[in-house]
Amino acid sequence: MLIQRAVLLDGTPADIRVGARIVDVADRLVPRPGEDVYDAAGGTVLPGLHxxxxxIRAAAAAMTSVHVGPEVVRNLDDLRRLLTGAPVGADGWIRAVGYHDAGAGELDRGVLDAAGPPVPVRVQHRSGVLWAVNSAGLQRLGLPGHPDGRLRSADISWSAALPRTEPxxxxxxxxxxxxxxxxxxxxxxxxxxxxxxxxxxxxxxxxxxxxxxxxxxxxxxxxxxxxxxxxxxxxxxxxxxxxxxxxxxxxxxxxxxxxxxxxxxxxxxxxxxxxxxxxxxxxxxxxxxxxxxxxxxxxxxxxxxxxxxxxxxxxxxxxxxxxxxxxxxxxxxxxxxxxxxxxxxxxxxxxxxxxxxxxxxxxxxxxxxxxxxxxxxxxxxxxxxxxxxxRRVCPDAPADLCVLSEPPATVLGELDAGLVAATVLAGELVLDRG
The missing domain is CATH 3.20.20.140 (Metal-dependent hydrolases)
Structure with missing residues (x-):
């Protein structure tokens, strides 16, 4: 693929030919017969962000979890409304994330028993280090006698009992x-x-x-x-x-x-x-x-x-x-x-x-x-x-690139994901916003 009419972050105009790695970077490159051409139209090309x-898997799971952060949970009634209306996942659990004590106070099994439906519920603190689990959930985990249902994320002795469903x-x-x-x-x-x-x-x-x-x-x-x-x-x-x-x-x-x-x-x-x-x-x-x-x-x-x-x-x-x-x-x-x-x-x-x-x-x-x-x-x-x-956009570098719709001065002035026009991974266009 050939990316034409790009601008590098330092302001240098460039055409960029890519395969699995960057093949060539020059002021002007002529398309080869049958070569795909992407017109950057004066936009900025960067190495892809890292x-x-x-x-990864927690972030993917969070996309289908109910969010109970302080912006939506200001009291126990808010928490009860969100948990009661939450769908039960294929694994039989309601999974909620992003909780902070400023919402409805410190969570434990008793609070969740009162606030949620009688199905297994687990709520992750927004710090990521702690889960609160209700009585139905503790029963499912084989921990019916747990004193408070507050379980550390890093403790695999309980998390190993969760169903292994990939997000x-x-x-x-x-x-x-x-x-x-x-x-x-x-x-x-x-x-x-x-x-x-x-x-x-x-x-x-x-x-x-x-x-x-x-x-x-x-x-x-x-x-x-x-x-x-x-x-x-x-x-x-x-x-x-x-x-x-x-x-x-x-x-x-x-x-x-x-x-x-x-x-x-x-x-x-x-x-x-x-x-x-x-x-x-x-x-x-x-x-x-x-x-x-x-x-x-x-x-x-x-x-x-x-x-x-x-x-x-x-x-x-x-x-x-x-x-x-x-x-x-x-x-x-x-x-x-x-x-x-x-x-x-x-x-x-x-x-x-x-x-x-x-x-x-x-x-x-x-x-x-x-x-x-x-x-x-x-x-x-x-x-x-x-x-x-x-990393730099230069020959033999990996062809993992971020193409933005605006020149460098605008990119740096706005730092906005809305400017991402295309993403290239190993020379393949995986995102093209036209």
Whole structure:
């Protein structure tokens, strides 16, 4: 295929010939006999975006789950209305996602028994670390005597009892193609060979078009009530001994401090990562930089949850939330991601959040953490193995491309997924909005 009349991000006009990889890039290329031609009409062509941290199957499942976030659940009556009207899935469960305690308070089996229908119901907290399950659900899981029905996501002792139904990966993959996303890093913990096989089969069938990299077995979620520096140091050392980099999930200051101490004691792998770094105290910035560890963060949560942060987080700590500019100024390698389904899967919305830092109500949260549009876009252009090395549109590079309908100045000014006109994966046009 030949892409004509394109403009690269640096403003260079270019025609681009692609096969499985980029064959040629020049000011003008003549179509070959029988060659498909795509007219970019002066629009921008980028390397396809890479989402550096999301959860593929959970995001696909969320597309058919009932959403019970604080924007729709403001009290117990709202929760009761949504659960009562929710369809029961083919697995016999009502699955709800995105809940926050600001809606109807802390959920447990008793609250769900009163609020929902008498069928198995499970509701995921928007943090992703906890599920609340009603009595019918606990009975189905073989846990009828569980005291409160609050179950941690990472505890496979209960989740293994759930029916193994695969979500519609094709629907989610098509959504990502609409954003110009061509690569994914799945940060779900405890993924094994069987999960990798499922992903590989989905890609073989064409249901999952994007390239996929799994962080497991080096992903570890830290919890404040279970922080054990000695044990974590041993675990990090064991992974490094196997030449496996670690990815430590840190959303609180305590988790970050313990993670950095473990990395300092165990030594580092060049591909070690801190996931989220939702809260970075001022006195941890220099240590993060010294650790040489990559931070993969999600400033989209400022745009999605910022008003709640203004209520829940002391004002003196607002500047510590979802930092980007401070980290990059200190020399910390930073890449961006969406954390879908816990964040919106649109990477362009995440870029805008990094640039503007506006909450849903219009307040600016952490103005000193704002970065340029070009920097935000670049943080989605790395690869799974090298998130800080932005790819280029050049010969012999993978032919995974995002074609936008406008020139670079407009793209950077708007950072809007609506500008994505086409997505190319391995030289094949998988999205064409005409």
């Amino acid at each position: 989402d550096h941290h999301l959860h 519609d990966l094709a629907q989610f993959s098509n959504r990502l193609s609409g954003y110009g996303v061509t690569g994914l890093t799945d940060a779900t913990p405890d993924l094994g060979a069987a999960d990798a096989a499922v992903m590989a089969e989905a890609r073989r069938r064409g249901d999952l078009r994007q390239g996929v990299h799994l962080l497991a077995p080096g992903k570890r979620i830290l919890h404040d009530d279970g922080l054990d520096l000695d044990e974590l140091t041993r675990w990090v050392g064991d992974r490094h001994a196997e030449n496996v980099p670690v990815a430590l999930h840190c959303v609180t200051a305590a988790q970050l401090i313990v993670a950095l101490a473990a990395l300092r004691s165990a030594g580092r792998h060049p591909a070690d990562r801190i996931e989220h770094a939702a809260t970075v105290p001022d006195d941890a910035v220099a240590e993060l930089a010294a650790a040489g560890v990559t931070v993969v963060t999600q400033p989209n949560f400022v745009a999605e949850r910022g008003d709640q942060y203004l209520v829940d987080v002391p004002a003196a700590q607002h500047h510590e939330l979802w930092r980007v500019a401070t980290l990059t100024r200190a020399g910390v390698p930073v890449a961006l991601s969406t954390d879908a389904p816990f964040g919106d899967a649109d990477p362009w919305a995440a870029m805008r959040a990094a640039v503007h830092r506006r909450t849903p109500g219009g307040a600016v949260l952490g103005p000193r953490e704002r970065i340029s549009a070009q920097a935000a876009l670049t943080m989605f252009l790395g690869t799974a193995q090298a998130p800080l090395s932005p």
